[in-house]
Amino acid sequence: MKNRTERGPAIVIIIILIYLLIPLVVSIVYSMFSNWTGIVPQGFTLQTYVNLFQDKTFLASIGRTIVIAIIPIVITILLVLLALFVTVVYFPKLEKYVQIICMIPYTIQGVILSVSILALYVSNPTFLSNRVIMLIGAYCIIILPYIYQGIRNGMRAVNMPVLLEAAEMLGASRIYAFFRVIVPNIISAIVVSSLLAVGIIFGDYVLVRNLASSAWPNVQIYLYQAMKSDSMKSSAVFVVIMAVTFLIAAIVLYLQSRERKGKKH
């Protein structure tokens, strides 16, 4: 069986890779050549990137994007962990309702969500009417299903009731046991769902445009404005966004693999 060379799967993989990489490669090429009217691009230059990284507005927008990704993810993870702790340990019957509630945001369109939030909070000023806080709230809602499902699946993989009981018999309180014994075992699930959430937030334009385009101009807003003026620059911005996303994923996965390697000794 193994000696038989199968061309089919290899071809499929190559096609998929081309399909996935073409937009990225084209963007990279486009951002680095000043003239691409024929088949071969001409006029190689990195000036766009140099300009970009000298532009404080751009760097600030990248920083804002990272901050606005991290805060909702941390909030949502904590919320989901606590909710799941309470339901799994004390009210297992309520779990299906928690699941339904957490799944609802799947069905909500960004436009509808942002307009609803504006309608609800802007006319009636409280601290929740702060644009940035509204944006954080909106992102918490959007990423909830992904974080919930990821963590829930991770919990199913460990035998949570028995581990909690074992810890309890050894003198630990349930909440301590949960964070000391259960959470470390589902770290990889948490990491994967966080990365997914990073992807979603980095890709969002609708929410940030409607809720906080002037209060919190992040890199998507910057990209949109660049597109209007300079296509080469917008390609470069796109490439930088991709690079930052890859970098975040790489750092997190590296940290995780290092930990796992430590465990395997």
Next chain:
Amino acid sequence: MSYIKFENIYKNFGSNEVLKDINLEIEQGQLVTLLGPSGCGKSTLLRCLAGLETVTSGKVYLDGKDITNVDPKNRGIGMVFQQYSLFPNMTVLQNVMFGLSMKKVDKKIAEEKSKEILEIVGLGDKLKQYPAQLSGGQQQRAALARAIVTEPKVLLLDEPLSAIDALLRHSLQVEIRRIQRDLGITAIFVTHDQEEAMVMSDMIHLMYQGRIEQSAAPTDLYTKPRTSFVASFIGHYNLFDAATMKKLTGEDVECDNVAFRPEIIRMSKSPIEQEDSFMMKGKINVSLPHGNIIRYAVMCGDIQVDVDELFGQSELFESDDEVYMAVKKSECIFL
């Protein structure tokens, strides 16, 4: 005064009555077994002592104190679970030290003590390993070490060996028994395996349908079953009601059931002369070698009698051989 005492324990899950009026006393330093078929309530009873289940009514005493409503973490009870329950994110040593750190024992002392216990259970060279790197037997030994390192008042073992293969299981039975004796721990062992119960226990409490059916030392339980359930659960008894006995032997008996063990039956191809015995005649149906014994299923009409013969000690029988059987009445149990 007994060390552990269950008093009129009832436990319901919804409308399902799992424990019915359990009264049980356990002496300090003993290893007792709760034995019974699955669903008889033995694990539930153990979990009520651990505090992992609340009782519907009744009281649980440990060392003279009423612990019915005490939190599990404050009961001072160690437990080994049926499923592997080591914390996967901690090394063997960290697992064992967990209980001591909960008790705020100084880290150095905790580490020394944990190493000592791991030495006792034979895992002295596995301190730095993670549970996933251990075999099932090693994991349960580490779980045992983790449960006893805090010097609990009672050690509970909830079918800890049921997921382990037969050969290793036997050696672990002996090992657990040795450790329990050496350290003088009071232990309660739950199992559905009667041989395991026999090997390990000072005392066996056989449970059936939420009640204690019989409490006795292993040999007494084997030789003197008090009810027909005990007889059928322990030691492959042949168990017949009066009408069947009449058909089988032609004799009337003045009781509901008669039980006799397969190994006390004398069997021969020629008629047997033996006083005060039930006489039976039948035909060998199948013979099953069980290592040192051969078990014959003998059909007397449509009634099957099991007969055990020591291998090599008696004549061999083959299928369809006509045989005569005799059982001394004094060795039968009338229930």
